[in-house]
Amino acid sequence: MNPYESEALLDQYLLFHYGSAEQVLPYSGGPVTALEFPRRSVVENIDTTVPRSRALDLGCAVGRSSFELSAFCNEVVGIDLSRQFIAAAECIRNEGELTYRRLEEGEIFTQLVARRPEVSRPERIRFEAGDALELSCNLGDFDVLHAANLLCRLPDPEPFLASLQSLVTKDGLLILTTPCTWLGEFTRPEHWPSGTTSQWLKEKLSGEFNLLNIRDMPFLIREHARKYQWSMAQASVWQRK
Ligand SMILES: C[S@@+](CC[C@H](N)C(=O)[O-])C[C@H]1O[C@@H](n2cnc3c(N)ncnc32)[C@H](O)[C@@H]1O
Structure with missing residues (x-):
């Protein structure tokens, strides 16, 4: 079964995308710079003061980055393999909010509400499984393509990289982030990069894209009240030649 179809991961991703700092990390001394990754992967990698026409958010999960993109892109298409993630994103787009559960420990949960971000323009977004x-x-093609932490969840990422040139317009931006967590359960080892992920991306993309920037972006996923995944994504921004 696709793990992204489980109720536990739906709750985890709703908190990851829409939880406030206090809801995600109610402790002093925690890694606060890793909060709000699905918002930061957009606003820290693209100049949001420049209006754009079409954006594609691949592996959009429960939709936070698509909402951020809609603030400055006229049309946003958010696509994810998980039908329940897309249903949740669509509910937030339509209704403005969605109730979910935050796991505390064992079978103890707190009810929370994921709310559509104020900056968003929901009428500009289409979510699709x-x-x-x-x-x-x-x-069609897009002047922004955002794919956050999708690469190392694909069974074969190389054809995916090869397909990007036809999806991004000339001078359009491609934002890829990845924690480089290559796992056999998602990607067979023969499809992992043979060197580092950044070398491999440069090899595969440099023919069609110029690398504008590459940097580290921490993110934090809360599993329960006392257990977190702290990861460091590598974020690269490319411009189509
Ligand atoms: C690690 S999560 C990242 C989600 C989101 N971009 C974020 O930063 O929170 C990977 C996402 O990719 C989706 N996914 C996995 N394989 C996919 C595929 N072949 N096509 C589209 N989405 C896929 C999963 O359902 C999941 O939502």
């Missing part, structure tokens, strides 16, 4: 490796040829 779909596979990033089998996108419809009618999607």
Whole structure:
């Protein structure tokens, strides 16, 4: 079963995308710079004061980055393989909020509400369940393509990288982030990069894209009240030649 279809991961991702600092990390001395990754992966990698026409958010999960993109892009398409993630994102887009559970420990939960970000323009967004490796040829092209922490969840990421040139317009931006967590359960080892992920991305993308920036971006996923995953994504921003 796709782990992203489980109720536990739905709750975890709703908190990761929409939880306040206090709801996610109610401790002093915690890694506060790792909070709000799905917002930061957009606003820290793109100049949001420049209006753009079309954005594609691949592996959008429960949708936070798509809402951020809608603040400055006229049209946003958010695509994810998980039907329940897309249903949650669509509910937040339509209704403005969605109730979910935060696991405390054992079978103890707290009820919370995920709210649509104030900056967003929901009428500009379309959420779709779909596979990033089998996108419809009618999607068209985009001047922003955002794919956060998707690469190392794909069964075969190389054809995915090869498909990006046809999805991004000339001078358009490609934002890729990845924690480089290569796992056999998602990607067979023969499809892992043979060197480092950053070397591999440069090899595969440099023909069609210029690398504008590469940097580290921490993120924090809360599993329960006393257990967190702290990870360091590598974020790279590319411009289509
Ligand atoms: C690690 S999560 C990252 C989600 C989100 N971008 C974020 O930063 O929170 C990976 C996401 O990719 C989705 N995914 C995995 N394989 C996919 C595929 N082939 N096509 C589209 N989405 C996929 C999963 O359902 C999940 O939502």
